[in-house]
Structures are given as C-alpha cells and as structure tokens.
Amino acid sequence: MRVLSGIQPSGKLHIGNFFGAMRQHLALQAQHESFYFIADYHALTSNPNPADVPGNVLDVAMDYIALGLDTDKTVFWCQSDVPEVTELTWLLSCITPMGLLQRCTSYKEKVAQGLSANHGLFAYPVLQAADILIFNSNLVPVGADQKQHIEVTRDIAGYFNNTFGETFVFPDEHIIESVAVVPGIDGRKMSKSYGNAIEIFEPQSSLKKKVMKIVTDSTPVDEPKDPQKCNVFALLKLVASPDELAQWEKRYRDGGMGYGEAKKRLAELLIEYFEPYRQKRAELANNKDYVKEVLAKGAQRARAIASQTLAKARKAIGLNYRES
Ligand code: ADP
Ligand code: TRP
Secondary structure, three states: OEEEEEEOOOOOOEHHHHHHHHHHHHHHOOOOEEEEEEOHHHHHHHOOOHHHHHHHHHHHHHHHHHOOOOOOOOEEEEHHHOOHHHHHHHHHHOOOOHHHHHOOHHHHHHHHOOOOOOHHHHHHHHHHHHHHHHOOOOEEEEOHHHHHHHHHHHHHHHHHHHHHOOOOOOOEEEEOOOOOOOEOOOOOEOOHHHOOOOEOOOOHHHHHHHHHOOOOOOOOOOOOOOHHHOHHHHHHHHHOOHHHHHHHHHHHHHOOOOHHHHHHHHHHHHHHHHHHHHHHHHHHHOOHHHHHHHHHHHHHHHHHHHHHHHHHHHHHHOOOHHHO
16 A cells, blocks of 8 residues: 655644644554655745745755654655656646636635635646656545545546546545644644744744743633633643543633643643654754755655656657657
C-alpha cells in the first residue's frame, strides 16, 4: 500500500497542522510505503513573496524531520524538484471538463477570502491529481477539507483510463477524521492565514503568552463551565492524559476553577509534548545542508517513479511519434 500526502509551505507549521495531519502522516510510515512532499507549486497560487519561499520550504522540511520523519524509509521531497508533475498536469488538464473544476468549493472559498482569482488557483485540483496519480498512490491521508480534491482526482483518473486505456491507479480517499478542527487562540480554525496559530516550535515565552490570550467566555470563577464549548479544553484534549483530562472536565463542571489555571497547565503540557523534538529542530536549523540533501535524495527517488508514469501517460495520449 502506497501512502502519499502533501503539505503547502506557507511558513512554520502550527499545532493544528500537527494534530490534524502530520501526526497521522508520521504514524503511517511504520506500516506503509510513505511518500510525503512539500507542495511549493501549489503554494504559488497564493502569490507569496519570492524572498519567503525558500525559507518556508526549509521550515516545513525541518519540522517534519525533527518530529520523526524517517528519512531512510519515507520518500520526502519538494514538489518543484520533480517537474514531471507539471507536465502530467497539462496532459490531465486536456481531458478535465471545466465543469468539474467549476464545482470545486475551495477555489470559490479562497477567492472569497481575498486570494487573486488566477488560473493556477482554478487549476489547483488538476495539479493535485497529477501529484497523486504520478506516484500510483493508493491511500491519500488528508483533512476533510481536501475530500473534494480526492474525488476530482478519481474522476480525472477515470476519464483518462476510459479514453486512453488503463494508465493510472485509483486512489482511495483516506480522510483524517480522528481530530476535530483545532481552534486557534481567537477561537476560529487555527490557520497560518488568520494569525491565530501556535507554532509547533514556538519559543516557550511566546507560546505561554499566546496560550494566556486564548479567547474564553466570561463565566465567573465560581460558576460551572461547559468544557465542550471551551477553546482551552479543546487544546487540552490534544495533550493531556485521559486521567488528567477527566479531572479537568470535572473541575470545569464543578465550578470554582478559573480559565487562567487551565491555560497555565495547557502551556506546560504543550511545551512538554514537543520538548523531545526541540533539540533536533535546533540542530537542523544549524545544518540546512543536511536538510537540502535529504530533499535532494527524496527528489531523486520520486523522479524515478514519476518519470515512468509520465512516459506511460505520454504514450497513451499519443505523444510518442518517435515510436510510430
Ligand atoms: P493553514 O490553514 O494553516 O494554511 P493548511 O491548509 O496548509 O493549513 O493545512 C495543512 C494540513 O493541516 C491539512 O491537511 C489540514 O487539514 C490540516 N489542518 C490545518 N489547520 C488545521 C486545524 N486548525 N485543525 C485541524 N487540521 C488542520
Ligand atoms: N491541497 C493540499 C492542502 O492544502 C496539499 C496537497 C497538494 C496535497 N498536493 C497534494 C495533499 C496531494 C494530498 C495529496 O492541504
């Protein structure tokens, strides 16, 4: 079983990314052949400042490696180091009906949020389909927000195979639903673009400050509180042991507990949770050549597979006059 997933480099990763996606990616490495990449071509659709792009790519790479990515076993690369994927995107584009892309909600949502309505943003799902199909991926672990993109991939693979003969493997969707949306410090979904994120490797002092700022309601200390409606409790769920969580739940419901106390403990637990990886993250930041080497080796392994699938697709679609 081949597992593949991508993550866009748009800065340092946050705990929503970790509990919502990375943790599952890292766990899947043990049982499956895993392929993970940094989706920098996709990130261009939001028009980043060119000066920020290289640092963003390396930040994601360092975060993944520090948190336990197995660089020998797992194939880990930067998307734009495997340009075959852009050629396959074009081949797929030519059999992708406009209507299929017009139905995609993420384009409309991103434009509504203020991203420019460029062609790359519109064609984003075709590039994602190429990512998945070029590596013959079986399982694509993604958050619920990506479900439609996997369905589009299956549709595109179907059109291509039906028109030009069996070429691509159909991926199964594998939606990560074990973790609800992780709230940010303002209570909305934690996101790099909302400025409400706590980074995985946030320096301790700013982590504490951010945790103390998490939005709560104004229930007085003495009164009972509903843990299920509390952003602090939602984060405690991710890092507290089941026993400790049960105690906090009781204390919320009993009353007599202030949110400040829960926040203090949350900050401690978050620091403890990621502490074992901090040292490694700092070492990597001082050895970027090593990180670049890991990505270069990953790209080499990825290209070997991508070029084979691309050759098959080129032939199926008729781009093989030399053989005629
Ligand atoms: P962001 O919104 O910060 O730009 P991305 O859209 O790049 O994050 O998400 C990368 C991965 O992390 C996706 O698989 C997504 O489902 C997951 N993810 C992002 N934010 C959260 C969150 N707040 N809660 C749970 N999962 C999240
Ligand atoms: N669109 C995905 C996201 O924003 C990232 C991504 C790009 C991806 N290509 C992929 C995920 C291929 C899975 C498979 O989270």
